[in-house]
Amino acid sequence: MAAPVIHVEGLVKEYRRPRRVEGLLGGLRTLLTRQYVTKRAVDGVSFALAEGELVGYLGPNGAGKSTTIKMLTGILRPTAGSVRVAGLVPWRERERHARNIGVVFGQRTQLWWDLPLRDSLELIGRLYGVEPPRHRATTARFTELLGLGPFLDTPVRQLSLGQRMRGDLAAAMLPEPRILFLDEPTIGLDVVAKERIREFIVTRNREDGTTIVLTTHDLDDVERLCRRIVLIDGGRVLYDGDVARLKERYAPHRRLVVHLADGAAWRGVEVPGVGRDDGAEDGPGAVTLRFDPARTQVAEVIAAVLAGHEVTDLSLVEPGLESVVHRIYASREAA
Numbered sequence: 001m002a003a004p005v006i007h008v009e010g011l012v013k014e015y016r017r018p019r020r021v022e023g024l025l026g027g028l029r030t031l032l033t034r035q036y037v038t039k040r041a042v043d044g045v046s047f048a049l050a051e052g053e054l055v056g057y058l059g060p061n062g063a064g065k066s067t068t069i070k071m072l073t074g075i076l077r078p079t080a081g082s083v084r085v086a087g088l089v090p091w092r093e094r095e096r097h098a099r100n101i102g103v104v105f106g107q108r109t110q111l112w113w114d115l116p117l118r119d120s121l122e123l124i125g126r127l128y129g130v131e132p133p134r135h136r137a138t139t140a141r142f143t144e145l146l147g148l149g150p151f152l153d154t155p156v157r158q159l160s161l162g163q164r165m166r167g168d169l170a171a172a173m174l175p176e177p178r179i180l181f182l183d184e185p186t187i188g189l190d191v192v193a194k195e196r197i198r199e200f201i202v203t204r205n206r207e208d209g210t211t212i213v214l215t216t217h218d219l220d221d222v223e224r225l226c227r228r229i230v231l232i233d234g235g236r237v238l239y240d241g242d243v244a245r246l247k248e249r250y251a252p253h254r255r256l257v258v259h260l261a262d263g264a265a266w267r268g269v270e271v272p273g274v275g276r277d278d279g280a281e282d283g284p285g286a287v288t289l290r291f292d293p294a295r296t297q298v299a300e301v302i303a304a305v306l307a308g309h310e311v312t313d314l315s316l317v318e319p320g321l322e323s324v325v326h327r328i329y330a331s332r333e334a335a
C-alpha cells in the first residue's frame with residue numbers, strides 16, 4: 001500500500017465515570033469518595049487506509065464505532081495508541097485537520113437551522129475560503145446530483161430528514177475534503193433517498209478519489225458501497241478485509257432453488273456434497289439445495305437437477321452480508 005492516508009495503531013479509549021451508589025446516602029458517598037469505573041470502549045484498534053478507499057466500519061451497538069470516529073475526527077483524545085489522518089494528529093492539529101475532512105452525522109446537522117439551505121451552503125464556501133467561481137460550480141453540480149433544487153430556499157428546520165441529509169452531504173463535500181467520515185448517512189430514509197445518497201457517495205469516491213469511512217447498521221449500504229469492511233466488537237477488530245472474502249469465510253455455501261413443473265416429484269440428486277437445505281422454507285413445488293462452490297461447480301448441480309426433473313425455474317442465491325454479519329455477532333455472543 002502507498003503511504004496510508006489514515007493510519008491507526010493500537011488505538012485505545014477509556015471512559016471514566018464516577019461509580020454510582022444507590023440512594024441519598026449513596027449519592028453523598030459518590031461525591032465524597034470519588035470512585036470511578038472505567039469503560040474501555042476502544043481496545044487496541046489498528047488499521048490503515050489508502051487514499052481513495054471506501055471502507056465500511058461496522059459493529060453491533062456499543063462496539064466502539066462512534067468512539068473511534070470521534071478520535072479520527074479530532075473530537076476525542078485517545079487514552080493510548082496513535083492516529084494519523086493525512087499526516088496529522090487529529091486532536092492536536094485540529095484546525096488543519098478540519099480542512100482535510102468532511103463529517104456527516106446522520107442524527108445531527110451541521111447546517112444553520114434557521115437559514116435557507118442555499119445560504120448555509122454559501123456560508124460554508126466562505127468559511128472554508130473556497131474561490132467563489134469554484135464554489136458556484138461545485139454547488140451547481142451537487143444541487144443537480146442530490147436533487148436539492150426544489151428546497152434550496154427552504155429553511156433547514158423545515159426540511160424532511162431525507163432532504164436535510166442530502167443538504168448535509170453537499171455541505172460536507174463542498175470544500176472538497178480529502179477524507180469523508182459518514183456516520184449512519186442513510187438512517188431513517190426511504191429507499192429513493194437512500195439510493196440518491198449512495199449514488200452520490202460512490203461518485204465522490206470514484207470521481208474525486210475521496211477517501212471515505214462509512215459507519216452504518218444498514219448492510220445494504222455496505223453491499224452497495226464498500227469492497228472492504230473493518231468489523232469491530234467489544235472495541236476490537238474482528239475482521240478487516242474484503243466483503244467477498246468475509247462471505248466465503250463465514251458463509252461458504254450457495255443455494256440453488258429449483259421450481260418443479262406442476263405435479264413433478266423431487267427425486268433427489270446424486271452429486272457429492274449437495275444436499276437439501278434443511279433451513280429453507282420451500283413453497284409448494286420448490287426445493288432448495290445447498291452446496292459449497294469451492295467443491296462443486298454450480299453447472300454440475302444444475303445438470304444433475306435437469307437430468308432427473310422437469311423444471312420451470314432455477315435461481316442461485318448468494319449469501320447476503322446481513323446473514324453473515326448476524327452469524328459472526330451470534331457466534332461472539334455464544335463464546
Ligand SMILES: Nc1ncnc2c1ncn2[C@@H]1O[C@H](COP(=O)(O)OP(=O)(O)OP(=O)(O)O)[C@@H](O)[C@H]1O
Nearest residue numbers: 015017039041059060061062063064065066067068
Ligand atoms: N461518554 C461516554 N462515557 C462513558 N461511556 C461511553 C461514552 N460514550 C460511549 N460509551 C460507551 O463506550 C462503548 C462504545 O460506545 P460507542 O458509542 O463508541 O459505540 P458504537 O459502536 O458507536 O455504538 P452504536 O452502534 O450504538 O452507535 C459503549 O459501551 C458505550 O456505552
